[in-house]
Amino acid sequence: MSFLRKSVNLMGSVARRQQHLKVIGGATAARDFSSKPSDDYANFPGAKAPFVSKLNLIQPEDYAPIPIYRVMDQDGYIADESQDPQLGREVVEKMFRDMVLLNTMDKILYESQRQGRISFYMTNFGEEASHIGSAAALEMRDLIYGQYREAGVLVWRGFRIDQFIDQCYGNTDDLGRGKQMPVHYGSRELNFVTISSPLSTQMPQAVGAAYAMKLRPDNDACVVCYFGEGAASEGDAHAAFNFAATLGCPTILFCRNNGFAISTPSHEQYKGDGIAGRGPMGYGITTIRVDGTDVFAVYNAMKAAREYVLKENKPVVFEALAYRVGHHSTSDDSTAYRPAEEIEIWNSVEHPISKLKRYMVHKGWFDETVENEYVKDIRKKVLKQIAVSEKKLKPNWREMFEGVYAEMPDHLIEQRSELEKHIEAHKEHYPLKNFEK
Amino acid sequence: MLRTRLIQAASSAQRAFSTSQKALAAKQMTVRDALNSALDDELARDDRVFILGEEVAQYDGAYKVSRGLWKKYGDKRVIDTPITEMGFAGIAVGAAMAGLRPVCEFMTWNFSMQAIDHIINSAAKTFYMSAGAVNVPIVFRGPNGAASGVAAQHSQCFAAWYAHCPGLKVLSPYDAEDARGLLKSAIRDPDPVVFLENELVYGTAFPVADNVADKDFLVPIGKAKIMRPGKDITLVAHSKAVETSLLAAAELAKKGIEAEVINLRSIRPLDTATIFASVRKTHHLVTVENGWPQHGVGAEICARIMEDQTFFELDAPVWRCAGVDVPMPYAKTLEAHALPRVQDLVEATLKVLGGKVGKAAAANK
Numbered sequence: 089m090s091f092l093r094k095s096v097n098l099m100g101s102v103a104r105r106q107q108h109l110k111v112i113g114g115a116t117a118a119r120d121f122s123s124k125p126s127d128d129y130a131n132f133p134g135a136k137a138p139f140v141s142k143l144n145l146i147q148p149e150d151y152a153p154i155p156i157y158r159v160m161d162q163d164g165y166i167a168d169e170s171q172d173p174q175l176g177r178e179v180v181e182k183m184f185r186d187m188v189l190l191n192t193m194d195k196i197l198y199e200s201q202r203q204g205r206i207s208f209y210m211t212n213f214g215e216e217a218s219h220i221g222s223a224a225a226l227e228m229r230d231l232i233y234g235q236y237r238e239a240g241v242l243v244w245r246g247f248r249i250d251q252f253i254d255q256c257y258g259n260t261d262d263l264g265r266g267k268q269m270p271v272h273y274g275s276r277e278l279n280f281v282t283i284s285s286p287l288s289t290q291m292p293q294a295v296g297a298a299y300a301m302k303l304r305p306d307n308d309a310c311v312v313c314y315f316g317e318g319a320a321s322e323g324d325a326h327a328a329f330n331f332a333a334t335l336g337c338p339t340i341l342f343c344r345n346n347g348f349a350i351s352t353p354s355h356e357q358y359k360g361d362g363i364a365g366r367g368p369m370g371y372g373i374t375t376i377r378v379d380g381t382d383v384f385a386v387y388n389a390m391k392a393a394r395e396y397v398l399k400e401n402k403p404v405v406f407e408a409l410a411y412r413v414g415h416h417s418t419s420d421d422s423t424a425y426r427p428a429e430e431i432e433i434w435n436s437v438e439h440p441i442s443k444l445k446r447y448m449v450h451k452g453w454f455d456e457t458v459e460n461e462y463v464k465d466i467r468k469k470v471l472k473q474i475a476v477s478e479k480k481l482k483p484n485w486r487e488m489f490e491g492v493y494a495e496m497p498d499h500l501i502e503q504r505s506e507l508e509k510h511i512e513a514h515k516e517h518y519p520l521k522n523f524e525k
Numbered sequence: 526m527l528r529t530r531l532i533q534a535a536s537s538a539q540r541a542f543s544t545s546q547k548a549l550a551a552k553q554m555t556v557r558d559a560l561n562s563a564l565d566d567e568l569a570r571d572d573r574v575f576i577l578g579e580e581v582a583q584y585d586g587a588y589k590v591s592r593g594l595w596k597k598y599g600d601k602r603v604i605d606t607p608i609t610e611m612g613f614a615g616i617a618v619g620a621a622m623a624g625l626r627p628v629c630e631f632m633t634w635n636f637s638m639q640a641i642d643h644i645i646n647s648a649a650k651t652f653y654m655s656a657g658a659v660n661v662p663i664v665f666r667g668p669n670g671a672a673s674g675v676a677a678q679h680s681q682c683f684a685a686w687y688a689h690c691p692g693l694k695v696l697s698p699y700d701a702e703d704a705r706g707l708l709k710s711a712i713r714d715p716d717p718v719v720f721l722e723n724e725l726v727y728g729t730a731f732p733v734a735d736n737v738a739d740k741d742f743l744v745p746i747g748k749a750k751i752m753r754p755g756k757d758i759t760l761v762a763h764s765k766a767v768e769t770s771l772l773a774a775a776e777l778a779k780k781g782i783e784a785e786v787i788n789l790r791s792i793r794p795l796d797t798a799t800i801f802a803s804v805r806k807t808h809h810l811v812t813v814e815n816g817w818p819q820h821g822v823g824a825e826i827c828a829r830i831m832e833d834q835t836f837f838e839l840d841a842p843v844w845r846c847a848g849v850d851v852p853m854p855y856a857k858t859l860e861a862h863a864l865p866r867v868q869d870l871v872e873a874t875l876k877v878l879g880g881k882v883g884k885a886a887a888a889n890k
Contacts, residue, residue, distance in 0.1 A: 231623070233619075262656075263658070265656035265657075267653060268654055275658075276658045281655075281659060282655035282659060286646050289615060289618075289643060292612050292613075292614075292615025293615050293622060295619060296615065296618065296619025296622075296623070296627075297620060299620055300619075300620045300624060300625045301623065303601060323609070323611055326612070327607075327611055327612025327613075327615060330612065331612055334607065335604070335616075490657070492652075492653055492691050492692055493652075494715040494716055499794070
């Protein structure tokens, strides 16, 4: 309970007793204790706690906020050398370049939506470190349930530029076969569950998937569920937290707290201590809160969280604090509800890419010319890919009947054959050349 | 929610009923035992199968459908959950996505409205929207439709609601054979299945053939069953309305009218072939359901007939017998009148047959 700012009177004896229990050793001691209720200690099935005779309304202010773990400061210096993850130059360069790739691709695809080339897009600006730092600490066998703003996790896992752009264009090489809006990526190969639009439904599902993993003999994989602080207001979030705790599921509930749920700022979203504040006391879940703009902090914390969930078969609540630099989506203009100067700070000195760049500069790992070339090269690749993806054929139109059931039922087979006949009879009216034969 | 009250109603509704002449000779099985043994078989057959829901484990299920299974299979296969339909339906969908085969019990389907986003937006659509990458082999099951004395919020039929949605399969068993065979098929099916039971028949013992108890006894999804053949009129029904139809057919027989009774078993996919063939024979049709009429199962059958050549086989317009278009009244007498009764079916049949009633009777004499 290191986050207690001060001991309120009624908490005093709990703290003392817990200290005592710790000394004599863990859960067994607690059980022994509860079977022998003493005068000042209650033994209700719903709670074991001391009785007090002084009335006291516990205030939120009685608790100090959960501190934010940080490895690297704004200027890219590591405050406590023991916390340096000691990653080699190659790994750090991949982290940096993946963040740059994501950032560059986002800028161009955002523009391409503005030009009417794709219907929708969501950028990841400002959250690159939480994606890359967390993905780097995981194993490929760990299953990812994303919300929709986790493209960086896919970048780290090797989803290629052409795969991203083909998905946004819904062409014949789109793994989703053109059945979803842009940014609803999914990849079985990369253990990334296809994004689903309804908010927070991924949360109990991720917990369910973690439960399934736990049942496997010698399980060595966990489930990571990403969600925003706004999504955490949905009832699904409560269910996910509660089930993860009660069923003991190896899952990391990763909250990307970027300060905004579309236009709703976090101070209107909740009154408690963020999402981390709900973990230990609210749901009895081990919790960590980190600076989401510090790729090393996210990396270290994620490594520890992964180790913990697999060793203990218990969940972890992980809150990464950052700032959503971009608009919510292409359907939003965030300057209507926040000052441009505020955005600018988070887009410069506080930007995760700038921080990692400064670290690399101190290390002597940063060559301005090489990196500028890299950005140019990525821009070129993305633009070229857009031109290619735009021209690719759409999936065969017959596919619209597929995937409703594992085996196509008769009424759909019938409809498909009617459509085939219709198109055969009126093919001059249909843009058949745009579709795969 | 009136959970305790529901359970009391269930036990008071247990009464033996059989429409078969051979009832005494044949082996008997209650619907509860049929469901319980189907779950037991499938838990034993496939270790990916597990049951979750409120009170399904230690308490043996609110309606005792999972009786003994927790003791037999343990905490990992039969799981009691906190009270959140949205939560455990989501957990079940996730587990199915990850390769398990959950059987998710709703204490009643009325509570599934809390979880409907998971059933429709997630379970029914994920296979399509992931372009076949993620399938959701899951069974959502529980008692559906009007029970007895539990008022409007606990007396709804969800057949039409879920049958509206592509991606789902919707089953509505009537007797023990249906319950056992269809539940086993549902658990083995690769797609999400909505399995609508009827609490009022849980305790009813039905005669069953010997093979129904076989480990691999399956009833195919998407096929209706002719419960009683007849040549004068077709009564098509599902769930407990099959019972009403059989009783009406017995009444009609006294008047010299031979009604064919079809038990739909599966609402989606709908076995139109069996309905059409019957109508081509009888040229008259009455649909029977305990759900509301608008956009109901009967309405769908009418539409399908009009879209088919079978329409020209009809000698009279189709008549729908459905639940009254109001929230279910709590008063006992009103409740009984809000659902199609035997005499309603008899009257509907006589009206549909019109002047031909006497002729049919005369011909049978």
